[in-house]
Amino acid sequence: MQTLVEVRDLAKSYKRADGTMVEAVKGVSLDIYKGEIFSLLGPNGAGKTTTISMISGLVTPTRGTAKIGGFSITDQPIKAKRLLGVIPQEIALYPTLNARQNLTFFGKMYGLGGKDLEKRVDEVLDFIDLKDRQKDKIDTFSGGMKRRVNIGVGLLHRPQLLYMDEPTVGIDPQNRRRILDTVVRLREEYGVTVLYTTHLMEEAQELSNRVGIIDHGEIIALGTVGELTQQVGEEDRLVLSTGSQTVPDALLKRFEAEVEGVTRSLYDAPVQLAAEGEGATGATHGTVTLFAKRGRKALPGIIHIANDAGLDILSVEIKEPDLEAVFLNLTGRALRD
Ligand SMILES: Nc1ncnc2c1ncn2[C@@H]1O[C@H](COP(=O)(O)OP(=O)(O)OP(=O)(O)O)[C@@H](O)[C@H]1O
Ligand SMILES: [Mg+2]
Incomplete structure (x- = not known):
């Protein structure tokens, strides 16, 4: 296995507005192997964007090193960046230019030009499946289409390595599917190595060769x-x-003690989120998670006790071990949207 990206003890502290320091990334070490899709999975504010920004040379680390293809991103940035395409979390395109003009503009920034650039823009438009919309202005595009143009920009100079920072956030299911397929095609057809960040367990699970x-x-x-x-x-x-109901600790203890197979319980209390503003959904629902060897067998006993205690169970999902379970197990918290 050939290492393409080598990250050692990378850390970043930021100064907050009130003058206090926050350590956003606390000494991350990892290797990304040539030809793999590596996902960085973590909740909001975990440090995914800060990590990607440091290993792409956009943010200077407080300490630690990152090398791409053996080149240090801080000491040999030009050589390191030549291998790299970055697709940032925020979409950066010119809204009044059309798709083709945007790709051409960014291609020139990468030092491409002439016939070679024309050809490359055609290839990229084909790859992101927007050839028929190439003459339309970006501000007439849907979020998903803009995201695809954004991905196209990152592909123009044929990078061996691609960083994609949460490319499916806020994207409709159909475009999300296309983006995920694009990631897999990049690896399978062009051998591109991908560092992909997400807070969605399902995406990491589906795409990745390895996950951090x-x-x-x-x-x-x-x-x-x-x-x-x-x-x-x-x-x-x-x-x-369990909706907005409060589940007492004593009830969790009863599930553990009285239902055969149940080994552990976790309670995620309902959280009151901001009622207004972007992404506001009002109060969220609480959940009780019970761990059991054979979940289906434990279910009747659980429902019986819930009824007995007057707890109204709104729905039940039985999940096999997955990355969400790994996160729960390590942090005691759910990895949710
Ligand atoms: N420029 C900055 N100044 C101060 N604090 C920052 C800055 N950028 C990030 N942070 C803080 O660093 C922490 C990590 O942020 P980061 O954006 O890396 O997380 P993330 O995993 O990308 O989150 P998200 O899923 O929301 O994109 C957060 O607590 C954030 O508030
Ligand atoms: Mg981020």
């Missing part, structure tokens, strides 16, 4: 999906939606 789980600026687990899920054993999770 990041939380509070630290890598808390790293390996293939199989290796990581093995860490949590064979227990299923029974996730009970």
Whole structure:
């Protein structure tokens, strides 16, 4: 396995507006192998963008090193960046230019020109499946289409390595599917190595050869999906939606003590989110998660006790070991949207 990206003890502290320091990334070390899709999976604020920004040379680390193809991103940035395409979390395109003009403009910034650039723009438009819309202005595009143009920009100079920072956030399911397929095609057809960040367990699980789980600026687990899920054993999770009800600790203890097979419980209390503003959804629902060897067998006993205690279970999901379980197991918190 050839290492393409080598990250060692990378850290970044930011100064908050009130003058206090926050350590956004606390000494991350990882290797990304040539030809793999490596996902950095973690909740909002975990440090994914800060990590990507440091290893792409956009943010200077407080300490630590990152090398791409053996070149240090801080000491040999031009050589390191030549191998790299970055698709940032925020879309950066010119709204009044059309798709083709945007790609041409960014291609020139990469030092491409003439017939070669024309040809490359055609190839990229083909790849992101926007050839028929190339003459339309960006501000007439949907979010998903803009995202695809953004991806196209990152591909223009044929990078060996691509960083994609949460490329499916806020994108409709159809475009999301296209983006995920694009990532897989890049690897399979062009051998591109991909560093992909997401807070969605399903995406990391579907795409990745290996996953690094990041939380509070630290890598808390790293390996293939199989290796990581093995860490949590064979227990299923029974996730009970309990809405806005409060679930007392004593009831959790009863589930553990009285239902055969249940080994552990976790309670995610309902959180009151901001009622206004972007992404506001009002109050979220609470969940009780119970771990059991054979989830289906434990279910009747759980429902019986819930009824007895007057707890209204709104829905039940039985989940086999997955990355969400790994995160829960390591942090005691759910990895949710
Ligand atoms: N320029 C900055 N100044 C101060 N604090 C920052 C800055 N950039 C990030 N942070 C803080 O660093 C932490 C990590 O942020 P980062 O954007 O890397 O997380 P993330 O995992 O990308 O989150 P998200 O999923 O929301 O994109 C957060 O606490 C954030 O508030
Ligand atoms: Mg981010």
